[in-house]
Amino acid sequence: MPSTIPLNQEITLTVIKTACSNCNLRELCLPFGLSLEELERLDDLISTRRRIKRGDHLYRAGEAFDSIYAIRSGFFKTDVLLEDGRDQVTGFQMAGELLGLDGISTEHHTCNAIALEDSEICAIPFNRLESLSREIHNLQHHFHKVMSREIVRDHGVMMLLGTMRAEERLAAFLLNLSQRFTARGFSHAEFYLRMTREEIGSYLGLKLETVSRAFSKFQEEGYIAVQQKHIRILNVNGLKALMNHRA
């Protein structure tokens, strides 16, 4: 019961702040749909929380896998590196999203997860998550949905990379970000990009110059206002239209 815990003790305060049951992301994150009692059992499992500074790795490709991670706050990218130096950003993750699902398959992480701003994560030991989800049907089912959602998201990216032109890709990217910010209670129309043009380009299969030119074009057309990393969306429908018409 939060009300019975002495709030003047800092360590206790921290406990309150970081429990799933008290986390304002719980509807976006793993706890979705759990009862209060179930939530408390999930709390027990998440013992480790960590701060990751901007630029630091949460994990690296090749490291042994034993936990998945929920982002409490902050912003990450994941990328894959090939021996020949090529790399590809495979995703950008924000608060409430899970990282590390790729590691389950081989028991080793297959990509790098890097914080794009100072972030906080909850480590969820995977074997304990599996055993708890054998007991809590809701947790099991929701976890399966989260994994499946990741597969669907990846299909969307494949679609984007396989069939869209540069401007369509960037429009899709901005609309996706906007929608995810909205789901977290932020403005849908105004936000700061946490990633560089080069990272956007890598994710979208474009060069940074192309990304930059597309931003400028969108600005000329009056769809958005860009100032470095600060984006204001002025005409959502314009961006949507750009994506839906086969040129």
Next chain:
Amino acid sequence: MPSTIPLNQEITLTVIKTACSNCNLRELCLPFGLSLEELERLDDLISTRRRIKRGDHLYRAGEAFDSIYAIRSGFFKTDVLLEDGRDQVTGFQMAGELLGLDGISTEHHTCNAIALEDSEICAIPFNRLESLSREIHNLQHHFHKVMSREIVRDHGVMMLLGTMRAEERLAAFLLNLSQRFTARGFSHAEFYLRMTREEIGSYLGLKLETVSRAFSKFQEEGYIAVQQKHIRILNVNGLKALMNHRA
């Protein structure tokens, strides 16, 4: 016990032929790592088997999801269609692989699954799979690995679409097929493509003409021999080298 079953009754024969415990794909498929007793419990769950004729849909985007499917024999593609007519092949699946994982997320299928040759599938009711995997730890863990493997595979495709040029993509594609045929006991060096140039192109984010030209180029270089859908790989290392050098 198979030996006690009267083999002269056709219906019984069918039962033997299609049980997981007697399936020669079990090491590639869901039953991987299960004990004999566990296997029999999995058998109980897989009540529905279906033949899908070449060209027919196993499921369509938008349909309600209730089962995942294991391919017993045959060959499938999955694709996503956009309103504006664009479509993207998101994968090719062969015997022992699972289809339908994308549907868990929203309880509706998000892509189409189409047989590229006459095929046979086992339908696995998903809610029963979940309840069984709450009881059989091995099954649960293996299922998680399979989903995770799909995510890793998708990252590989994103890498391919985002960073590789046409010939690298096709080389990667051929090597991947070769390796999967090998895992199923077929020749690694000689096989028939089940899909058209257009379908390969869609998967690889290329136009069919580009695919065709790349095939011809590989043939000129002596890496492969192509005759329509019949492929012989003459120089695996040549293909591998093509992928690894940043041109």
Next chain:
DNA sequence: GCGTTGGCTTGATCCATGTCAACCGGAACT
């Protein structure tokens, strides 16, 4: 206040792949 640095923008040019079009060859049907 000034130089340095990293990220961003913009322009000029090039090239890989798309587009359009003709043709080929095997399979299925008449």
Next chain:
DNA sequence: AGTTCCGGTTGACATGGATCAAGCCAACGC
């Protein structure tokens, strides 16, 4: 055997985005 059709190949040309290069701007350190 001839016709049709579908998938594949090949050629000529167009173009979107890559590449190369210069310059700009904001943040930061000295």
